[in-house]
Amino acid sequence: MDIVVLMKLVPDLVEDLEIDADSGLLDRSFLRLVPNELDEHALEAALLLKERHGGTVTALALDVGDVDEALFTAVAKGTDRVAKITGAGFDQGVGNQRLAALFQEALADVPFDLILTGTQAVDDLDGFVGALLAERLGLPYVGYVTRIVPENGKYVARKEYPGGLNADIEVTGRVVLGIQAAERPPRYVVTSKIMEAMKTASIEEIEAGDAAADAEIRVTAMSLPESGTHAEMIAGSAVEIAEKLTKLLRERGVVT
């Protein structure tokens, strides 16, 4: 089973995000980019499949920020082949429509049975990449997947729905899966293994062609969250607090 994992680097939320006054968009000049968390889960899911059923894992990402570090880390974890798509202007952000087109183009020469990617990314939360790519490739897509079991040439993908519902969906042939969570947290890999990967592995470069988006979402405005009214701390003895609290809950109609 040959698995391709699509990875995206997203702004690191540990740093303060700023909005550029001129463009009204995210100020990308000092952004720190890190692998999207759900893509790391997709990689973990792929590595678990490889360990259990054999095959290969290929990781593919756009050439932005510290992508080399992310890909060498993937090698240290057990990825067989890593490649980055090179092109101009990626650091300014690439919309998911174009990203799907770029991935499709890059996959032209990469054999695969299964494509895994994070079901969504923190930068846009639209969850489009997997679905758009599947559409372009004419393949089925299942998103919000938390478990994959290969069975007689088919896969049973467990899809998570809101409200605690799960569905086991059987898919046949090549398929794109959006990963919500791997069966276990992404593994830790010792630093010495990453250093070794940096010395011994190489990252293939795939030059972007004229892959273009069919359509693109245009962001018209961005704003930082505004703080509303602040929390009220209820003071007093336990009995007084309980009385005030029950009074408040009744007033707001939470209890009758």
Place this chain on the structure above:
Amino acid sequence: MAVATSYEFLDKVIHATPDGEKIRKCLQCGTCSGICPYGFAMDYPPRSLIAALRADDWLGLLESDTIWLCVSCFACANVCPAKIPLTRGLLATLKTEMLVGGSIPQELQVALGNSRRYGNALGEAPSRRAEWVKGSPVPVPVLTGRKEQTDVLWFVGDYGSYHPRVQLVSQAMARILHALEVKFGILGAEEVSDGDAQASAGEGGLLALLARKNLRAMGKYSFKEIVTADPHAFNALKHEYPRLGLRHPVKHYVQFLVERLGRLKALLKTPLPMRVTFHDPCCLGRVNDNNIYEEPRELLRAIPGVKLVEMSHNRTLAICCGGGGGGMWLDGFSWEKAGTRTTDWRVKEAIVAGAQVLAVACPYETPRFEDAVKSTGNEGKLVVKDIVELLAESMFG
């Protein structure tokens, strides 16, 4: 890369550790396991670990996860009659093998991942490393971009930079350096974690990575010596960084301030009439035979009014606060496995010794012991202060 048998592992310990071959001399006396603070909860305390290796029970060892209770306090290595490098050789190497094999408690994984990605175990923004300076009552020069020579490079460390409780210690340290007219500077956002505790949790590669970043930053500036309030940083800078190119003398503040005791004494004006006990940090004492036991006590005795009392375990026998060897990031795991915390034991010892103040000299310890004062029901009976906080209190009233 991963070791497959006990004998391969023993070979690795022997070849990768100075004095590693001494492991062959173990005659199973068990002194190590007896003194190990968490030995009672470990499947393989040091003596049993060596016995299991000799019996080639490698898979059995890998199945157990209680190696993660090891707080790298060097108590075992310190009492071993054969002077086997148990902590830095046997135990740290086994932790590395566990990491290579992918066996790691989740909470430790978070701290190590943070250290690698952000340069600090707390997962805070690297750009905000020097934010604490804004709260300092005296100027703290950040060296970034500066050309002029300074005397002291103050290595602040992760907790001194980011932890709200330990930032108060950093502020006290800044006031003292200022009052002593020391020409100093910090690396600010260019500084990353020293890597000491990560290395003793088995991540020697991470220490090397972090050290290279620190050394690259240090290389840009001109200074005469390094002073730190963090015994872990002191230990790494003194014993590990020289291999990677550091040439400057390194001191913990207890040494630096004792050298200036005359001038310091003249500034210690306000009496602090209290009974104070001192918790010896492993990294100043037993670790790598640093043996810094008297300097902190000299500083405390210099404060007018302070009566120094000792806990039953002191100096070479001091019990670890529980934060070393990755323990700082394994509180949940350690509690689950051992059902107790050495931090709590220390607080109880301080109470029994009749102390009103538990003085410390390590950034892990103020928050750890303050938590333990609460969890042992001793709130209001014992105050936890870093030595520099006590000095500053006497100096500035």
